[in-house]
Amino acid sequence: MKPIQVGLLGIGTVGSGVFNVLQRNQDEISRRAGRGIQITMVADLDVARAKAVVGDGVQVVNDARAIIANPDIDIVIELIGGYGIARALVLEAIAAGKHVVTANKALLAVHGTEIFAAASAKGVMVAFEAAVAGGIPIIKALREGLTANRIQWIAGIINGTTNFILSEMRSKGLDFDVVLKEAQRLGYAEADPTFDIEGVDAAHKVTLMSAIAFGIPVQFDKAYVEGITKLGAADIKYAEQLGYRIKLLGITKRAEKGVELRVHPSLVPSKRLIANVEGAMNAVVVQGDAVGTTLYYGKGAGSEPTASAVIADLVDIARLHTADPEHRVPHLAFQANTLADAMGTLPVLPMSEVVTSYYLRLRVADQAGVLAKVTGLLAEAGVSIDAVLQREADEVGGEGSTQTDLIILTHDTREGTMDAVIAQMQALPTVLAPITRIRKEELN
Amino acid sequence: MKPIQVGLLGIGTVGSGVFNVLQRNQDEISRRAGRGIQITMVADLDVARAKAVVGDGVQVVNDARAIIANPDIDIVIELIGGYGIARALVLEAIAAGKHVVTANKALLAVHGTEIFAAASAKGVMVAFEAAVAGGIPIIKALREGLTANRIQWIAGIINGTTNFILSEMRSKGLDFDVVLKEAQRLGYAEADPTFDIEGVDAAHKVTLMSAIAFGIPVQFDKAYVEGITKLGAADIKYAEQLGYRIKLLGITKRAEKGVELRVHPSLVPSKRLIANVEGAMNAVVVQGDAVGTTLYYGKGAGSEPTASAVIADLVDIARLHTADPEHRVPHLAFQANTLADAMGTLPVLPMSEVVTSYYLRLRVADQAGVLAKVTGLLAEAGVSIDAVLQREADEVGGEGSTQTDLIILTHDTREGTMDAVIAQMQALPTVLAPITRIRKEELN
Structure with a gap:
């Protein structure tokens, strides 16, 4: 049987990895796929660099449409990134009857509904395992491995840059800005790190997982997104003293009235496996009603992990493309005509309706009655307190200091309620600085 | 489209879980599968108990062959267990053109070659995700998620009973016999726990993973199997002092001349995630050349996790049964005609050819020259030492003791070499008791 012919759009770090791994492991891959899988065409604006990677046996063009127009190409891999030309090319490849593989989380989180509909209409597959958590087969686990379950929640460390920064902040006691510079120097953070440190990349990924877990359309615009730029070394240290680590989590959860979809720093009990995922590694915890808690761990980025x-x-497509398209594994795990309408039965909840617990740090005047005042406001609002840590003023502000830190852990509270009570506490004359609020997830 | 009709052979703990989860989540499952999946017949010797589980809507019989003979049944689930009648029924179901789902690791590890060949000849699927690590979708990860990789090794905690026992021994400082009784009382160990505590169950599972990872036939008879019955609280304590935990691991590794396939207690660095997997939980670490290290964690047993x-x-079969059987996902990940012949290119190595590192504990006379003698023998054999821990005699044997424990960690050594040098050390008059040898895996 003739090899499957693949056209590659964009041969940067990941594209080179795909080409090299396919070459190196071609024997095992074809024994698994039942036929060879060959990249026969590559499109890249930098033709010379592309030729240096793939050598003479592969046709290199600077026009991606030459690949899409080639009737011999069975599968198109899109590794260009972004929402612009990538979207156009993916839709054109689908229209030309090609199966598509992409690592483009941004594209699918924003334009997934359009793209998957086009693919279903044409009977082709759009596969995107590389879009979430790099080499970890988490899309497959959610879409196929856990199909028996009513998924309850997913919480993941799905951005390596921010996990590296948080790990360094904790282990070295450094502040965010210092570690970011180090991460950039080491290549763990990009020159413009905004998408990573502001949580946008994680939000793209959790949006995809949310759709697959709950049978809803991708709704990136409904995600709550908060990054790690405001985290201080002090909060990481206090969290540690209370038995927690701070991780940037992408969380999606089934609630009574809808689905929570959010990215923000979170306290996680230190004893949980996911709290011990350090450096640039990724991990995703999935809770299902039958299976209980499962966890998936590995490298979330990099040339060969993503190529994996x-x-x-590609192998999935080689194995499954002959199956009845109506019943073949659906793109978002659920049959397209059964996705819960975004406006209907299972909406993404506004952040004010999210229920979680909280870590609060208040810089307060070191005088009698402050704690009573603060806890009084919480009690009035119906917020239940889990733990309180009050520091000695001298330790916090130096000898003779008249200020101290008051740290409060709460039980589950509606975010809207917490917003209101924080505003009340902030207005107290004895509260001397903006209150720090970090959400807390027990993940049990 | 009419629902897929499923016949269930054996409705004990797992079978009840399958029935209940299918009922409870039928809406989501059919939205994923594209059609309903219904258990319409159950066979169990205890018809009354089966009827109590499934109610009136399902036909209950005491003859499994009535299910196999029913032309309306599309899929047969085998949950009888063991090698005897289960083998006959699985082969008969295949011959009748039914797809088969089984959780029977023993059956597949021993008779897999025969069963998969029969299924391939008939063009039906035999699926066995539940046979390894319960609810963790590890078979799917290895067979489909990591197909790009040349797998280097797999190491797993794949028996919950023994992990529970080892966790309790460590946290409470108790000996094996005491904890086993507690585990039996709590239902974590069976009345006859032999298969679990002697490592046989883990060996069945690692045999299946080995075949899928390396493209070789199942070869349970070639596995090295050692359980946890001889482990003492002292070794767990010493390991901890050296920065390690002891876990019963199923290990399969690609070596230069073949494949290692072994189950035995292993020291694992405490900082590894898998070392922190406690209680009855399971976890599997897979190392691939492209993806690097990945880990999969969850419940390895129990009614609903296994049902998951x-x-x-079942959903996989609903989605994929229409695909070309020649290219559909192969049972053992590699196309059947490309499995490396067991006697040929990739044999399972005898234990004497395995290369690993070691923890050795020697009860020695507390006198000058003992350490020099012992380390001299290791040096002569070319065994390189990683660390030595010599205890104060008083701490080990009580005040005035003339004996002490000498603990040695080695670097990588061939097992055959280690056997020989242990025999030499054992013959020393200053070595006063049988030497304890536990293998050590760095898993990095």
């Missing part, structure tokens, strides 16, 4: 996921998608 | 895996297999 891209190639797994 | 069984039902995922």
Whole structure:
């Protein structure tokens, strides 16, 4: 049987990894796929660099449409990134009857509904294992491995840059700005790190997982997104003293009236496995009603880990493209005509309706009655307190200090309620600085 | 489209879980599968108990062959267990053109070659996600998620009973016999716990993973199997002092001349995630050349976690049964005609050819020259020492003791070499008791 012919759009870090791993492991891959899988065309604006990677046996063009127009190409891999030209090319490849593999989380989180509909209409597969958590086969686990379950929640460390920064802040006691510079120097953070440190990249990924877990359309615009730029070394240290670590989590959860979809720093009990995922590694915890808690861990980025996921998608297509398209694994795990309407039965909840617990740090005047005042406001609002840590003023502000830190852990509270009570506490004359509020997830 | 009709052979703990989860989540499952999946017949020797579980809507019989003979049944789930009648029924179901789902690791590890060949000849699927690590979708990860990779090794905590026992021994400082009784009382260990505590169950599971990872036939008879019955609280304590935990691991590794396939207690660095998997939980670490290290964690047994895996297999069959059987996901990940012949290119190595590192504990006379003698023998054999811990005699044997424990960690050594040098050390008059040898895996 003739090899499957693949056209690659964009041969940067990940594209080179895909090409190299396919070459190196071609024997095992074809024994698994039942036929060879070959990249026969590559499109890249930098033709010379592309030729240096793939050598003479592969046709290199600077026009991606030459690949889409080639009737011999069975699968198109899109590794260009972004929402612009990538969207156009993916839709054109689908229209030309090509199966598509992409690592483009931003594209699918924003334009997934349009793209998957086009693919379903044309009967082709769009596979995107590499879009979430790099080499970890988490899309496959959610879409196929856990199909028996009513998924309850997913919480993941799905951005390596921010996990590296948080790990360094904790282990070295440094502040965010210092560690970011180090991360940039080491190549763990990009020159413009905004998408990573502001949580946008994680939000793209959790949006995809949310759709697959709950059978809803992708709704990136409904996600709550908060990054790690305001985290201080002090909060990481206090969290540690209370038995927690701070991680940037992408969380999606089934609640009574809808689905929570949010990215923000979170306290996680230190004893949980996911709290011990350090450096640039990724991990995703999934809770299902039958299976209980499962966890998936590995490298979330990098040339060959991401290539591992891209190639797994190629093998999947080689194995499954002959199956009845109506019943073949649906793109978002649920049959397209059964996705819960975004406006209907299972809406994404506004952040004010999210229920979680909280870590609060208040810089307060070191005088009698402050704690009573603060806890009084919480009690009036119906917020139940889990733990309180009051520091000695001298330790916090130096000898003779008249200020101290008051740390409060709450039980589950509606975010809207917490917003209101924080505003009340903030207005107290004895509260001397903006209150720090970090959400807390027990993940049990 | 009419629902897929499923016949269930054996409705004990797992079978009840399958029935209940299918009922409870039928809406979501059919939205994922594209059609309903219904258990319409159950066979169990205890018809009354079966009827109590499934109610009136399901036909209950005491003859499994009535299910196999029913032309309306599309899929047969085998949950009888063991090698005897289960083998006959699985082969008969295949011959009758039914797809088969089974949780029977023993059956597949021993008779897998025969069963998969029969299924391939008939063009039906035999799915067995539930056979390894319960609800963790590890078979799917290895068979489909990591297909880009040349797998280097797998190491797993794949028996919950022994992990529970080892966790309790460590946290409470108790000996094996005491904890086993507690585990039996709590239902974590069976009345006859032999298969678990002697490592046989883990060996069945790692045999299946080995075949899928390396493209070799199942070869349970070639596995090295050692359980946890001889482990003492002292070794767990010493390991901890050296920065390690002791876990019963199923290990399969690609070596230069073949594949290692072994189950035994292993020291694992405490900082590894898998070392922190406690109680009855399971976890599997997989190292691939492209993806690096990945880990999969969850419940390895129990009614609903195992049912989660069984039902995922049902959904897979619903989605994929129309694909070309020649290219559909192969049972053992590699196309059947490309499995490396067991006697040929990739044999399972005898234990004497395995290369690993070691923890050795020697009860020695507390006198000058003992350490020099022992380390001299190791040096002569070319065994390199990583660390030595010599205890104060008083601490080990009480005040005035003339004996002490000498603990040695080695670097990588061939097992055959280690056997020989242990025999030499054992013959020393200053070595006063049988030497304890526990293998050590760095898993990095």
